[in-house]
Amino acid sequence: MQSADKPITLQIANRKYARKKIVAIEAAALVFAEKGFHGATTQDIASEMGIQQGSLYYYFKSKEQALQEVCEYGFENYVERMQKIGSKEQPFEAKMLAIVTSHLSNYRSKNNAMKVHNDQRLYLPVERRALIKKLGSEYRELLEGVLKEGIDEGVLRPDIDTHFIAYSIIGICNSWGGNLVRDDALDLFETIEQCSDLILYGTLIPTKRNKHEK
Amino acid sequence: MQSADKPITLQIANRKYARKKIVAIEAAALVFAEKGFHGATTQDIASEMGIQQGSLYYYFKSKEQALQEVCEYGFENYVERMQKIGSKEQPFEAKMLAIVTSHLSNYRSKNNAMKVHNDQRLYLPVERRALIKKLGSEYRELLEGVLKEGIDEGVLRPDIDTHFIAYSIIGICNSWGGNLVRDDALDLFETIEQCSDLILYGTLIPTKRNKHEK
């Protein structure tokens, strides 16, 4: 087994291990996404990697640990991307489009780890979910920040609950994300547009909105 | 085992069987909702019912059949309720509120079967999903019908894609439904209101919507 503090001469081996570890995580992600955590076997994952079932334990101490690492792996890029979007100077509509695009593009490129994170993380014991929960909160808080900015800029309705809207945006995206993974015929960019449109404009005709104005 | 065509004298026994079968389905729903289909054992379900593991097979031919029946059971009421809402004479906003209320109330009353339907039905082999798929389509089509009526009445934007919006509404509701099940502190009626508001009005300030008008 590899460990972080080894002589420099062993760094090459370390790098090799790290590379294959990612292969292992992605194989686990694929299998967990398809069959669910409990429905998948360590044999499935090993087969996906082209190694024997027992060899898998060189990379994961347990099946449960594999799930944990898949969930963490799948969410890393997400938070980073949201950070970039939030820090860029651009009008609110563009940001919202970028957020939805980021979220949904990942689904189209079959980010199995993302799907596993959404659907399977609850099967982890609570003590294993600490980091995952932290990443999820970060993501949602960044999104809330963007929404608050929108209000400050006078673009968004000041009476919306940013916490609620952030959750809802994530909910819509995950819901459509699932559809995108299942249905290849579904157009990604049309879906992105429609989602953004719904979030920004709703469904009512503007002139019918009188009741709602103060 | 019971069968439908028995002398009238056996109808009492039949009714008794039917009653306990529902107990079985609800026990399965609870356990599947908590642990997932593969994570749950027939022992778990039997314990929930207060019977022995082997006795469970008096009610279900297999664990898979239990899942199928839970999924079908969980969706029955839903379709009926949507039918009622759709057929009532009331303004569009009221209908939308009724739809969201119907969907979310069920979650609050811990409709485990609903959760199982959403999260676990994919673990059924395709041939077992026929009825479930039909019910889901019915539900979505009824919702689409309500949306089309809204357009015809001149209340909804005529440029929305009713198919997309129907999916999105279901997505938002399921997303919040999951939260409601998990978090008891979450206020049901506030959630209903917020969901309806987002769907109807979106997040932008109306005066900022000029770009969007034709």
Next chain:
DNA sequence: AAATAATTCTATAGTTTTATAGAATTTTGT
């Protein structure tokens, strides 16, 4: 009350699965 039917129980066969130990092989460093 006896006979029949329905329901539940016990015990278990037969799988499947996770995880480990130690041997075998491959890779890397000297």
Next chain:
DNA sequence: ACAAAATTCTATAAAACTATAGAATTATTT
């Protein structure tokens, strides 16, 4: 080329789980 370290393999122990068979019990009908 040799030694050491890393990686993979084989084999298996131990546990868990589904489904079935037949006995035992309880409820219903005659």
